[in-house]
Every structure is written in C-alpha cells, then in structure tokens.
Amino acid sequence: MSRTAPAGGRETGSPSWRPTPLVRASFWLHGGAGCGLWLAPQLWPWWLGSVAANHAVLAAAGMAPRSALLGPNLARLPPGSRQVALSFDDGPDPEVTPRVLDLLDEAGARASFFLIGQRAARHPALVREILRRGHSAENHTHTHPLHFAALGPGGMRREVREAQAAIGAAGGAPRFFRPPAGMRSPFLDPILFTAGLRLANWSRRGADGVSGNAARVLRRLRDPQPGEILLLHDGNSRRGADRRPVVLAVLPELLARLRAAGLSAASLPQAVAASDVAPPASAAAAESLPSAADASP
Structure with missing residues (x-):
C-alpha cells in the first residue's frame, strides 16, 4: 500500500507512505x-x-516501545553521536516543570518535553518558557489515553491533531510524537507520516512515574551510553518519602553522571542530524489531517 500525503501535512510530491x-x-x-x-x-x-x-x-x-516492526521508531540516536537525548513526559506541570528547567539550566543541558495537549492549553506560558530556554516541545497526545493503542484511526488522528494544535498555539512546532507507554497499533504510522511527525520512544526509562525511590530510578539509568534516549517525567512523577517529585532528586545526579562520562544532554532536534528529522507540522497542518472516514491503512 502506498499513499501520498495531502497538502498541509507533508508537501505534495514528497515520498508516499509505505507500510513495513x-x-x-x-x-x-x-x-x-x-x-x-x-x-x-x-x-x-x-x-x-x-x-x-x-x-x-x-x-x-x-507493545514493544523500541520495535520498528510497525513503522520507523527512533529509540536511539544515529550512530556516532556523543550526546544523550533527555526527554520528559506528561507535562507541562506548573509545580515541577519550572524546577526541572532550572536544574537543566544549571547543568547547561537541553531536553525534549513530550507535552500533553490539554495541559499545554492550560499552561501556554510554561510551554513558551520551555522553548525560550532552548528545549523542544513535542507531542504526547491531547488527553494521554492509556488505551491509545486500542483506538481506531479516527481516535488516534484526533489525539495527534488536537495536541499538535494546542502546542502550536503556545508557540511550539512538534516534530516528534510519543504515544502513552510507547504502545501503538499499525494505524499510527500513516497518521504520523501525514502529520509530518516522527515516532520517538526511548532506549531506557527511569520508571519515575511508578517508583518514588530515587536510588531505584537511578539504577535503571546507570552508566549512560552515547546515543541513548532517556525518559523521565516532569508530569506525574511519583513522589518520594520526602513528598518531593522523585525526578527532582534524580535529575542532578543523572546530569552529573553524564558530565563524568563526557556526554552532553541535548533535545531530540539538536541530537538528531537536521537531514534526519522530519519537517515540523504546524497547527494549521494538523487541522488539515483527514477525518476518521479517510484512508484507514
């Protein structure tokens, strides 16, 4: 099956979508x-x-976040990279995100924030602050449905389009998409292709969304390697025994480990070669995505 994306997503004349x-x-x-x-x-x-x-x-x-069997999936940076891509999911959070930004600033690090569209719409100034400080704002669905992988093409398309519009209205232009828990179905790949988005999951995650134990989270991220994409949460980070979101205890030590290993922390657009990044889909492009009645793969 091959399908040319309509104008407004990828440009007319660009390569057509091809299934794996x-x-x-x-x-x-x-x-x-x-x-x-x-x-x-x-x-x-x-x-x-x-x-x-x-x-x-x-x-x-x-159900395998690093699998590319259903379509292209960025789970590691291109070979030869001396960077690590830091990513934070489920924000923006008005309590946690500003503190994460401060910690990143102190270390001279950059990251990608995979934002929930509804939260971006409630906190547009925080999205702009993420961008002002040199980070990227990416698409993590509009409502973060845990059953995202079970949605049909119409439901998936709606989640992608509405999040893209909400983040775009705050000044962002996401180029990457991450589904909740990294899970998806065969319907997702042509939707992302049409929207000009690229699937990006992770090589390792700290599981700070389920564990409030900083030492345990750090063990999962030990010995960072060049080219890794690491996942933490600025939204929905579990609180530790001190009632602080555990990401705030983990991040300074993780950044210190990266420095000790001679690695720099970058956002995904920074870490991936420009020629290897799909063009951004604007809010206007997102609005032009076909409806549920169009072209199920």
Whole structure:
C-alpha cells in the first residue's frame, strides 16, 4: 500500500507512505484468508486462526516501545553521536516543570518535553518558557489515553491533531510524537507520516512515574551510553518519602553522571542530524489531517 500525503501535512510530491514488511504481509494475509473462506468455507478454523495469529504478532510489536516492526521508531540516536537525548513526559506541570528547567539550566543541558495537549492549553506560558530556554516541545497526545493503542484511526488522528494544535498555539512546532507507554497499533504510522511527525520512544526509562525511590530510578539509568534516549517525567512523577517529585532528586545526579562520562544532554532536534528529522507540522497542518472516514491503512 502506498499513499501520498495531502497538502498541509507533508508537501505534495514528497515520498508516499509505505507500510513495513510486517504490515504489508498482514494486508496480504487478511486478503488471502478472505479468499480462502470464500473458496473453502469448511476450512474456516484455519483461516480464522491465521488471522488471529497475525493480530497477536501485531499486538506484540505494538507493545514493544523500541520495535520498528510497525513503522520507523527512533529509540536511539544515529550512530556516532556523543550526546544523550533527555526527554520528559506528561507535562507541562506548573509545580515541577519550572524546577526541572532550572536544574537543566544549571547543568547547561537541553531536553525534549513530550507535552500533553490539554495541559499545554492550560499552561501556554510554561510551554513558551520551555522553548525560550532552548528545549523542544513535542507531542504526547491531547488527553494521554492509556488505551491509545486500542483506538481506531479516527481516535488516534484526533489525539495527534488536537495536541499538535494546542502546542502550536503556545508557540511550539512538534516534530516528534510519543504515544502513552510507547504502545501503538499499525494505524499510527500513516497518521504520523501525514502529520509530518516522527515516532520517538526511548532506549531506557527511569520508571519515575511508578517508583518514588530515587536510588531505584537511578539504577535503571546507570552508566549512560552515547546515543541513548532517556525518559523521565516532569508530569506525574511519583513522589518520594520526602513528598518531593522523585525526578527532582534524580535529575542532578543523572546530569552529573553524564558530565563524568563526557556526554552532553541535548533535545531530540539538536541530537538528531537536521537531514534526519522530519519537517515540523504546524497547527494549521494538523487541522488539515483527514477525518476518521479517510484512508484507514
């Protein structure tokens, strides 16, 4: 399957979207099972079983945050990078995000903030402050539905489009998208292609959204390596025994470890070569994304 993106997302004449080998094989398998059911209906358990097995494989691929089986997925920086990309999810948070920004400033570090659209709409000045300090504001859906991977193409498209518009209204122009928990379905890749967004997950996460133990979070991020994309949270960071969001205890030590390893912390647009980054989709482009009735992959 190949589809040219409409004007307003990627420009007319740009390469058309192409499914991965797994998705392409799934299309053929579904078609073959349909023909088999028509030609030999008595073998329906086999046809049904083959489709069910294929759906299980697709679901497993979608639940693996670093998998590229469903489409391009930036889980590490390009080879040769001497940087680490820091990323923070679920903000902006009026209590935590300014303190995270201060800690990054003190270390001369830059990061990418994957923002929830609704929160960006409530705190546009905080989004502008993220950008003013040299960081990037990226797309993390509009409402952060934990069942995002189970949404159909219309629901996914709406979450992407509305977050892009909300962050754009605050001055941002996201180039990267991260789904909640990193999970997605085969519907997501053509939607991101149309929006001019690139899927970016992580190589390691601190799990500070579930653990308030700073030592445990730091153990998960120990020995940072060049090219890694590290995930923490400025929104929904679990609080430690001192009632402080654990990210505020973890970040200074993590930044010190990066310095000791001779690594610099960068945002994704900084860390990825300019020629390797998809062009930004503006709020206007996001509004032009096709509706749920259009072109399900």
